[in-house]
Amino acid sequence: MTENPIKTRTIGKVLEVTLDRPKANAIDLATSRIMGQVFAGFRDDPDLRVAILTGAGDKFFCPGWDLKAAADGDAVDGDYGVGGFGGLQELPDLNKVVIAAVNGIACGGGLELMLSCDLIMAADHASFALPEIRSGTIADAASLKLPKRIPYHVAMDLLLTGRWFDVQEAQQLGVVNYVYPADQLLEKAHELAAELAAGPSLVQAAIKEVVREAENMKFQDALDKITGSVFPTIKTLYSSDDQLEGARAFAEKRDPVWKGE
The missing domain is CATH 3.90.226.10 (2-enoyl-CoA Hydratase; Chain A, domain 1)
Incomplete structure (x- = not known):
C-alpha cells in the first residue's frame, strides 16, 4: 500500500x-x-x-x-x-x-x-x-x-x-x-x-438525520417523529439556544450568532 x-x-x-x-x-x-x-x-x-x-x-x-x-x-x-x-x-x-x-x-x-x-x-x-x-x-x-x-x-x-x-x-x-x-x-x-x-450546525445535523432516517418512512410517520422530537438531533435542536437565535437576530436586525448549543 x-x-x-x-x-x-x-x-x-x-x-x-x-x-x-x-x-x-x-x-x-x-x-x-x-x-x-x-x-x-x-x-x-x-x-x-x-x-x-x-x-x-x-x-x-x-x-x-x-x-x-x-x-x-x-x-x-x-x-x-x-x-x-x-x-x-x-x-x-x-x-x-x-x-x-x-x-x-x-x-x-x-x-x-x-x-x-x-x-x-x-x-x-x-x-x-x-x-x-x-x-x-x-x-x-x-x-x-x-x-x-x-x-x-x-x-x-x-x-x-x-x-x-x-x-x-x-x-x-x-x-x-x-x-x-x-x-x-x-x-x-x-x-x-x-x-x-459558519452556519447553524445543529440545524444542519437535524437536516442530515431527518433526510437519512426518513428515506423509507411514510410522510406522516416521519413528520410525527420530527414534531415529537423523536430524532435525537431534533430533540437537541428544539431544546437549544440556537433554535431561538434566528428569530432574535431577525427581530434585532443583526446577523445570527450560532453557538451550536
Missing part, C-alpha cells in the same frame, strides 16, 4: 481529505479502513463542521475498487472498516456536511463514493461511469442511490450500459451541483465549506 494514502489538513472548522494513491487513487481494503477512521474522527470532533473529499492530481478522483489489490488477495467482501467502502457509505450517525470536490475521473466505486457526499462540485474536465456491468458485476450502492436521485430511465441507462458521461451531462442530470475550472475547484470548495461551517 502507498505510504500515507490519505492526506488531511484542517482549515478552521473544515477538514480537507485527499485520496492519494498513485496512479489512479483506487481504494484497497487498508485505505478504506483508514478513510473510515478519518471520517469517524471528523464526525466525533466537536471543532470540525464540514469535510471536503478530493483526489490527488488532476486526472483521477477515484476509480473505485483496486483490482490489482484484489488480484493480490484483497477480498471484495473483506473488512472495509467502520464506514464501509471509502469510509462514508455506511458510517453511522454522520450528521455533518461532506463536500465532494471531484478533480477528475469518478467511476465505479469512486462514483458511488461521490454519491455518498452531500454536495458535489466537479472540475470542468471530470467524467463519470458505472462500468461494473461490463465486468459481470453490479454497482450495488449506485443501484440503490441513483434511481432515487435522477429519473429512473436515465439511471437505468447509466447502470445497464456502463457508458461514460461528461460533467456537463452530470450537472444537467442533477448529479453534480457545481462545475468549475480545475484550477479553481478546491478554492471554491473551501469557500462553500467555510460558508456552511
